[in-house]
Amino acid sequence: MNYLDTLNQPQLEAVKNTEGPTMVIAGAGSGKTRVLTFRIAYLMEQGVDPFNILALTFTNKAAKEMKSRIAKIVGDSEAKNISMGTFHSVFSRILRHHSDKLGYPSNFTIYDTQDSRSLLKAIIKDLKLDDKIYKSAMVGSRISSAKNNLISAAAYQSNTDIISEDRQSGRPRLFEIYKAYEKRCFLAGAMDFDDLLFKTNVLFRDHPEILHFYQHKFRYILVDEYQDTNYSQYILVKKLAAVFQNICVVGDDAQSIYSFRGANIQNILNFKNDYPDYKLYKLEQNYRSSKTIVSAANSVIAKNKNQIQKDVWTDNGEGSKIKVIRTLTDGEEGKTVVNHIYETKVNQQANNYDFAILYRTNAQSRAFEEHLRKINLPYKIYGGLSFYQRKEIKDLVAYYRLTANPTDEEALKRIINYPKRGIGKTSIEKVAVCANHYGVSLWDILSDSQQYPCDIPSGTRNKMNDFITMIESFKIELDKKDAYELGAHIARSSGILKNLYDDKSPEGVSRYQNIEALLTGLKEFVENETDKDNIYLNDFLMDVALLTDADDEKEEDKDKITLMTIHASKGLEFKYVYVVGLEENLFPSQMALNSRSELEEERRLFYVAVTRAEKECTLTYATSRFKWGNLTTAEPSRFIEEIDSKHLELSGTSYKGGGRSLNAVNSNHKIVGKNFNMPKRKLTKMSDLPNGVKNLNSAKLLDLKVGYNVKHARYGKGKVMALEGTPPTKATVFFPTHGNKQLLLKFAKLEVLN
DNA sequence: CTTGCAATGACTGAT
């Protein structure tokens, strides 16, 4: 069957009308990704060269998936030539080609948020400003939003509105910080996330021939999640599309949830002004969710004033009502949701990957983790501290970064005394003062003491020289050894591996394992890249700053329950969705209660959350919750009341059996029910669990039945004779060599052989 | 310069 036959009328038209400006307004679950994918495949079938296609997606993962789907239609070798990825990754690649035009090295470093904050702190200190008033996070977001609006440090300083804003907020010297930050980043050969877009704009502005080249290269441009683009991104797209105007933007104004990082919902609303002869397609049929869910979501989003008129509907079944569950504490919320998941899993024969727990803030994940661990349900947390943000990983990567780009100030500061080599704070401070004085990088001061004399005691000077020599010895290998060889060499020679190996604490062991994992990743990276003969460390560094956990999902992580923020869940779908922490001041967030527009964004966020669900959506809240260590009381979120009450489960069976009392909601949806009487069970603290228990084939353990053959690390093979508890927590296992043994499943690390 | 303990402030969201 032709893939086009699977599309409905508006989808098909959106795919086949390939020429000229096009806007696709795609309601939640309306097959937006399919349209994008098929449109690209169709373009190629019409003879368009993949080199001429640019597709900007919201995550690297989305790009990867889309590419492989396109490859299935048009073939691998063709698909891989499409320029597809996030704004940041696509434009960082372009910048690497032309960085000399901006005075940057081609292997410039990408500073992540941590690096950027740390540099800001240093600058605030240098300028002798009060770090209580000039908080790095505050200053950082101010600079970020300036960049996203294409305002350079110089422009910032001469913008009277901005300057008076800063004066009024008591931070008149903010522009000085911005100036110093811009300069220090440049000296370090580093760009932050916003620079990747900002500098590309500068490149296109100052070098028309380069812009011209890309305007003609990218004859067909597609932008996903257009509602979440900021001004900087908007201008980039507009410039690139100016010649051929074959621009197709896809989005949903109702799902615009990133205004905090500069996204401008007006971009989608103004498309018609930018391209008056544009074609508009509306995808309104939802294929994802039940009627109840679609209708409930619609009833909520209708409360927003500012939106493009559309009518999302579905042919799917009615589905079950949306459950609202009240609990007394956040801990109980965790337990209730996890038990609910367990029962649904058993009753509906569902997979782990069918479930998602969505929350407003990362800090909420804890209670759920704790209970999921307790009954051995495998889960995966997205967001929060990603693998690449862990200290030990950042340390090793800092060695790589410094090797590739010695002027990288943040990398240098991070590792010059790690592992300890006797170069302390005061010495580094001295070097920093010198660097400022000469207007060069820290590395220049360290490596050229003749040209940049700096009063440092000879003992310390020697240690510094040793460090410099070491980094330089790595540098020589940059294009001799491949990424894995050099990476492993650095890990060994720097002393990091030994340092962590000697640390026998549980944290130390896990750090060592993480380093090993990074090296394994490097190896895979080298082996998977088949296009080139050799993969060097630079290739790896190129986008390591842009990688997130979601981007390299491991095979063993596939069948796990998903825990993530609602922001991170955009574009995903799950059979069973739990939206938790529905409390005033949490969701909607306290910070969003000041203005209508902020509250509307929270509401869109809630809309996104509910529309992730296919079959069932459950809303929970706790009447009290720990915040910063003390208990605070909470009111249910206004969003619960905003759902048309006919879709809510007012009372009844959200639980089966156990004779527990059920939550009840009266017709005014004031929640009057009692909390559950939870089965009493000794609680095990997370810290009590042995290392590595978390992921240990717990999926299989759940389904353990009497008669199964299992394997125990010490006793060998055995047979399950009896089980206790639902879910099973304890098992009696007969081992031919040791007889009957009572085992706690949590600890026994049984391997299921059936 | 390093170590260990007390004080402190952070919880929106993320490429």
Add this chain to the structure above:
DNA sequence: TCATTGCAAG
């Protein structure tokens, strides 16, 4: 609650 920062003592 937890992780980072500041300070005093070795």
